[in-house]
Amino acid sequence: MYAVPDLTVPEPDLARSGGPASLAMGLAAHPERWWSLLNYRTDTRWYRLLERTDQHEVWLLSWLPGQGTDLHDHGPASGAFAIAAGTLTERVVAARTGRPLVEVTRALNTGHCRAFGPHYVHQVINAGAVPAVSVH
Numbered sequence: 001m002y003a004v005p006d007l008t009v010p011e012p013d014l015a016r017s018g019g020p021a022s023l024a025m026g027l028a029a030h031p032e033r034w035w036s037l038l039n040y041r042t043d044t045r046w047y048r049l050l051e052r053t054d055q056h057e058v059w060l061l062s063w064l065p066g067q068g069t070d071l072h073d074h075g076p077a078s079g080a081f082a083i084a085a086g087t088l089t090e091r092v093v094a095a096r097t098g099r100p101l102v103e104v105t106r107a108l109n110t111g112h113c114r115a116f117g118p119h120y121v122h123q124v125i126n127a128g129a130v131p132a133v134s135v136h
Contacts, residue, residue: 020056020080021115027058028082028113028135034060040131045069050135063088063132068125079136080115081124083108086132090114091123 027033027050037060039046045067051058063086071093087109094102107127108114116122126132 019115020078021082021113023056023058024080024082024135025113027060028084028111031084034135038062038133040064059136061134061136063124063126063134065126065129065131068127069123071121071123073119073121074116076118078115078117079120080113081134081136082113083110084133084135085110086126086130087128088132088134089125089127091125093121095121 034050037048037050039048040062042064045061045063047059047061049057050060068089071091087107089105089107091103091105096102124134
């Protein structure tokens with residue numbers, strides 16, 4: 001089993017959280033709402049804003065094999081991302097006062113969702129051989 005950093009939401013709570021995870025999962029499960037917008041770029045990850053309100057933004061991202069992010073912090077924001085197609089690999093790093101640094105790497109397949117709280121530090125990459133799509 002994985003060591004789960006404190007800043008994540010347990011999987012059973014994702015769909016009923018009413019927050020970023022349920023929004024991301026709901027959109028990822030309905031490709032008819034975004035499939036015609038989807039694009040892939042060989043030079044960089046492609047992304048498009050799907051929705052913006054005073055409370056949230058929703059982004060559609062495509063990932064060709066080998067494309068990914070650097071290790072990054074989401075600052076004070078909470079968020080989530082759901083895998084709509086393919087597989088992405090997430091590397092999570094969590095520093096906790098008085099405890100050793102925790103680093104966990106996991107593959108996230110179609111239908112999986114990761115929710116996180118403020119100051120969540122992670123890296124996401126398509127380490128597979130086929131394109132992937134995610135909703136953030």
